[in-house]
Amino acid sequence: MIEVRNLYKRFGSQEVLKNINTTFEPGKNNLIIGKSGSGKTVLLKCIVGLLTPTSGHVFFDEKDYVAMGIQQKNEIRRELGMLFQGGALFDSLSVEQNVRFPLDMFTKMSNSEKLDRVNEVLKRVNLVNANAKFPSQLSGGMQKRTGIARAIVMNPKYLFCDEPNSGLDPQTSIVIDELIMEITEEYQITTITNTHDMNSVVTNGDKIIFLHEGEKHWEGTRETLFMADNKELIDFIFASDFLKEARDVRLEKIKAKLSK
Amino acid sequence: MAEYVHETGGPLFHIGRYVLMVRRSFANPERASMYWKETLRQMSNIGVGSLVIIMLISFFIGAVSAVQFAYNLSQSMVPMYFVGYVVKESMILELAPTISCLILAGKVGSNLASELGTMRLTEQIDALEIMGVNTFSYLIGPKLAAAITMVPLLVIVSAATGITGGLLAGSATGYVSSSDYLQGVLLQFVQKNVFIMLTKAAVFGFILTSISCYQGFYAHGSAIEIGKASTRAVVLSCIMVLFADLILAWLLLN
Numbered sequence: 001m002i003e004v005r006n007l008y009k010r011f012g013s014q015e016v017l018k019n020i021n022t023t024f025e026p027g028k029n030n031l032i033i034g035k036s037g038s039g040k041t042v043l044l045k046c047i048v049g050l051l052t053p054t055s056g057h058v059f060f061d062e063k064d065y066v067a068m069g070i071q072q073k074n075e076i077r078r079e080l081g082m083l084f085q086g087g088a089l090f091d092s093l094s095v096e097q098n099v100r101f102p103l104d105m106f107t108k109m110s111n112s113e114k115l116d117r118v119n120e121v122l123k124r125v126n127l128v129n130a131n132a133k134f135p136s137q138l139s140g141g142m143q144k145r146t147g148i149a150r151a152i153v154m155n156p157k158y159l160f161c162d163e164p165n166s167g168l169d170p171q172t173s174i175v176i177d178e179l180i181m182e183i184t185e186e187y188q189i190t191t192i193t194n195t196h197d198m199n200s201v202v203t204n205g206d207k208i209i210f211l212h213e214g215e216k217h218w219e220g221t222r223e224t225l226f227m228a229d230n231k232e233l234i235d236f237i238f239a240s241d242f243l244k245e246a247r248d249v250r251l252e253k254i255k256a257k258l259s260k
Numbered sequence: 261m262a263e264y265v266h267e268t269g270g271p272l273f274h275i276g277r278y279v280l281m282v283r284r285s286f287a288n289p290e291r292a293s294m295y296w297k298e299t300l301r302q303m304s305n306i307g308v309g310s311l312v313i314i315m316l317i318s319f320f321i322g323a324v325s326a327v328q329f330a331y332n333l334s335q336s337m338v339p340m341y342f343v344g345y346v347v348k349e350s351m352i353l354e355l356a357p358t359i360s361c362l363i364l365a366g367k368v369g370s371n372l373a374s375e376l377g378t379m380r381l382t383e384q385i386d387a388l389e390i391m392g393v394n395t396f397s398y399l400i401g402p403k404l405a406a407a408i409t410m411v412p413l414l415v416i417v418s419a420a421t422g423i424t425g426g427l428l429a430g431s432a433t434g435y436v437s438s439s440d441y442l443q444g445v446l447l448q449f450v451q452k453n454v455f456i457m458l459t460k461a462a463v464f465g466f467i468l469t470s471i472s473c474y475q476g477f478y479a480h481g482s483a484i485e486i487g488k489a490s491t492r493a494v495v496l497s498c499i500m501v502l503f504a505d506l507i508l509a510w511l512l513l514n
Contacts, residue, residue, distance in 0.1 A: 048390055049389075049390075050386050050389060050390070073392075074392035075392075077389075077390060077391065077392035078391075078392050080390055081390075082387065082390045084383045084386065084387060085383070086382055086383060088382060088383040088384050088386065088387040089384075090384055090387075091378075091382075091384070101391075102391050104291065104294055105290055105291050105294055105391065105393060106290065106291070106391075106392070150387075160390075
């Protein structure tokens, strides 16, 4: 389990995260949602250690990650997998070499064992016959799937996904969402996904944390999301005029029903 | 680590961050074979990739030096074989290490800065850090090792090509015969000068690589920053190479 306690992050005079307290449950897909600039990515980067919080703690299975030295942090990092917004694939390496990279760097597996493992995860993310391709030859969806394959190749305990649907068409987004859900359940990993895609929120969110201007405004499940009594969250969910009108029409119908 | 990417400060801040970067670049590797592979790749990029341009420019520098010295000596009582001697000495002591490294600052320096800058902006460096890789020693260490090894070799090639350029230009223009030129080249071989040339090459190689890596590694913001980082890498490397040239000349020739 990952626990965030009293977390603050400041860049100069700008306070980006204010007193964040939450837990991310194991074997579940935990979502951090909010508008652009609400602090989602900063929170994710503070949790994985790419940014150091101004104050506060991040606990991985009750071990304080922020207070750890670089050696201990690296041990925890070997249990993390991360899917970056743009894929973050190494340009000079092929798909196979990208996925194989953590195995080459940190394991003593033989070449054939590494190749078997690479093919196994590539098959799992439905990316067969792409071993020799380079990132520049892949579509956005294929890059994301390669990124997921690289993130899970070391059998991580925790999977972090930063905006997994950005730059993808709606259909490919659904495929990636489903893949993240399946992998979370299959490998029983603690997944933390950072998104503003409402489709992902509705389908993927076992637990949802809503950030607004650096503060946690709401947390709950997808079942309780639409009943939340939080103005900022409601505005976020019904962001477009079309959705607002649809909500108003629905409210009118409900009121009419209730008054009968 | 990414924390410090977004920080800016005065010259002291940059010097401190640069020193820390260099120190971390020589940390123990996680997997020696991976680092060795990366070092070989960088040796090929820096060494083999720059060979043609170094030979081409050195040839013309040697040729122009020979023709101009010969022109000046032709109006004096100094024997013409002296052209070969002057070209050899100036190539070994100054032109081969300094001009080659200024060229490398442009070619290799901008390449390294934009490679690392792109890796930073596309989160490839973050991806390595998340895996637990020491990004300084994996990304910068092999580049420094490759430069310290390959730049002296390139400078040896540069000196040889420059002297050959002088020979061909001198005889082609009729200013100095091949035999006179070779007599000058073979005159008074000072071993210490070759040592100075190689020392300069290794130091300049380190300077241009580390400064370029620093600019690229700490690039942040938008894509336009990669261009700015490359320009800063080239300009700063050139200035620091020339400054180091002065210091080394003063230290080694005294």
